[in-house]
Amino acid sequence: MISIYLHGESWAHRLPASLKLLVVAIGSLILFRVQDFWVFLPCLAVVVGLYASLGREGLMQLKLLRGLSMFLAILLGLHWFSGTFFEGVTVVLRLIVMILAANFVSITTRMDDMLEAVQPLFKPLQWLGMSPRRPALGVTLVLRFAPHMLEVFSMLREAYQARSGAKNSWRLLAPFAIQSLRMSDNVAEALKARGGAEGLSR
Amino acid sequence: MADRSLVHIAFYAALIAALGLVPPVAIPFLGGVPITAQTLGVMLAGVMLGPVRGGLAVLLFLFLVALGAPFLAGGRGGLSVFASPSVGFLIGWPIGAFVAGWIMRATNDLNVLVAAAISATVGGILVVYIFGIPGVAYMAGLSLPKAAIASAVYIPGDLIKVAITALVTQTVARGLPGALFTRS
Numbered sequence: 001m002i003s004i005y006l007h008g009e010s011w012a013h014r015l016p017a018s019l020k021l022l023v024v025a026i027g028s029l030i031l032f033r034v035q036d037f038w039v040f041l042p043c044l045a046v047v048v049g050l051y052a053s054l055g056r057e058g059l060m061q062l063k064l065l066r067g068l069s070m071f072l073a074i075l076l077g078l079h080w081f082s083g084t085f086f087e088g089v090t091v092v093l094r095l096i097v098m099i100l101a102a103n104f105v106s107i108t109t110r111m112d113d114m115l116e117a118v119q120p121l122f123k124p125l126q127w128l129g130m131s132p133r134r135p136a137l138g139v140t141l142v143l144r145f146a147p148h149m150l151e152v153f154s155m156l157r158e159a160y161q162a163r164s165g166a167k168n169s170w171r172l173l174a175p176f177a178i179q180s181l182r183m184s185d186n187v188a189e190a191l192k193a194r195g196g197a198e199g200l201s202r
Numbered sequence: 203m204a205d206r207s208l209v210h211i212a213f214y215a216a217l218i219a220a221l222g223l224v225p226p227v228a229i230p231f232l233g234g235v236p237i238t239a240q241t242l243g244v245m246l247a248g249v250m251l252g253p254v255r256g257g258l259a260v261l262l263f264l265f266l267v268a269l270g271a272p273f274l275a276g277g278r279g280g281l282s283v284f285a286s287p288s289v290g291f292l293i294g295w296p297i298g299a300f301v302a303g304w305i306m307r308a309t310n311d312l313n314v315l316v317a318a319a320i321s322a323t324v325g326g327i328l329v330v331y332i333f334g335i336p337g338v339a340y341m342a343g344l345s346l347p348k349a350a351i352a353s354a355v356y357i358p359g360d361l362i363k364v365a366i367t368a369l370v371t372q373t374v375a376r377g378l379p380g381a382l383f384t385r386s
Contacts, residue, residue: 003270004280021281028285064282071287075342078352084343091343098285106270106280114269138212138262139269145216146273150223173366174373181374181381184213188206196205 003111004103006061010054012108017117020105028098037086040093047100054108064103065096072096115139137197145184152180207255210383214251214259215266218243219273238275242363244295245326248302249318249371252384257300264292290337294330301325306384314385318371322364327357 012020031043051058072092079088109117115136122132156172156179191197224239243263248256263273272279283292302325309317331353339349375382 004272005270024281067276067278068286075287075344078342078344078348082345082348087343091341095285095287095341099282102285103280103282106282109270111269111271134208135262135265138208138215139266141209141212142216142219142262142266143271145213146219149216149220153220170366170369173370174377177370177374178377178381180217181213181378184209185381188209191205191209197208 004106005110006054006057006107008054008057008108010058010108012050012054012104015108017105017109017113020109021114021117024101024105027101031094031098034094035090037090037093040090040097043097044093044100047097047104050104051100061103061107062100064099068096068099131198134197141187145187148183149180152176152183210251211255211259211262214243214247214256215263217246218260218263219266219271222273222275224275239363240275241295241326241330241360242366244299244330245302245322245363245367246370248299248325249306249321249367249384250374250382251299251303252307253300253303255383256303257296260296260299264296287338287341288334289341291330291334293337294333297333298325298327298329301329303384310385314375314382315368315372319364319368322367323361326364326367327360331357 031040034040048062051062054061072095076085076088076092079085079091119132119136122135125132125134153172153176156175157168160169160172161167218240221239221243244260247259250256251259267273267279267283268281270280274283283289302321305321305324306317309320312320331350335346335350335353338344338353339346342349344352371382375385380386
């Protein structure tokens with residue numbers, strides 16, 4: 001499955017997903033209250049330590065920060081400009097710690113496990129007369145649709161390129177929208193034929 | 203809610219994901235919120251599906267991202283995006299889609315092109331920024347006006363997306379009218 005999950009067998013992979021989610025949620029709430037610059041340095045050390053515990057591949061995941069570096073630099077500049085440099089450093093450190101911690105959970109938890117961990121949250125759907133399995137079915141459908149759409153689009157584009165020589169055009173939008181919408185209708189029919197979201201077993 | 207609705211919701215969630223693969227046009231300023239085709243999907247979901255299903259489609263997409271699918275533009279995904287400064291925009295998306303769908307319904311007697319443009323502008327730009335700007339301000343510790351100025355650089359790109367939304371909606375209204383749920 002398409003995911004940012006990092007394959008591995010580390011201690012962090014073995015922890016239950018619900019525990020990891022809970023820790024990162026509570027941790028983030030606490031960090032938001034903290035205004036003290038000095039608290040964040042040990043936090044940062046701990047988070048980087050977590051990545052290091054996954055070995056070299058874990059440390060490679062810190063590349064996530066490279067995409068953010070531009071934004072963080074500008075943010076620091078803006079704070080420096082308005083005379084709140086220290087506050088800026090605190091904000092940047094907090095962002096880095098929170099983003100890295102959340103990402104750590106994502107790279108050490110399989111999508112299936114994550115889905116299972118949050119499944120109890122969908123229990124209330126039963127009170128509305130809906131199956132709590134619906135969100136999971138929705139997830140599966142999206143994962144199947146997304147690559148199919150790209151296929152439809154690349155087919156249209158190839159045909160267009162053969163006709164006109166140009167690579168891409170806004171003219172492809174209309175046939176793309178209509179063709180892929182038709183496809184979704186077919187899927188809806190197929191789902192209905194197989195008993196719908198509840199399945200035929202019920 | 204019929205199974206058909208679930209399929210349509212999933213379809214637009216997948217569309218938002220697919221649009222995230224369109225290479226982003228990055229302005230070398232405020233890398234937290236790059237210009238992408240993704241909000242085009244948010245606008246389309248609202249305008250085509252209507253308030254409830256449109257909002258649910260965006261929620262389903264965000265749910266997938268939270269589970270770890272790298273569907274946000276630039277291949278980002280996982281829980282970390284909800285700890286980043288652009289989180290306000292992500293919260294604004296489903297609400298924006300809801301508002302866009304609601305306006306599309308309410309302007310039933312207007313021409314499809316005009317109604318879609320109005321809906322996408324209010325839902326996909328105004329509402330999204332109402333949530334996005336305080337998000338940037340809060341997460342980055344900036345004042346609201348500063349966060350607003352920093353976010354405003356993306357509005358021209360958003361206007362282009364409004365135009366595309368209106369065009370696509372009109373095309374679908376002509377070619378496959380049954381798929382425009384806000385008008386059928």
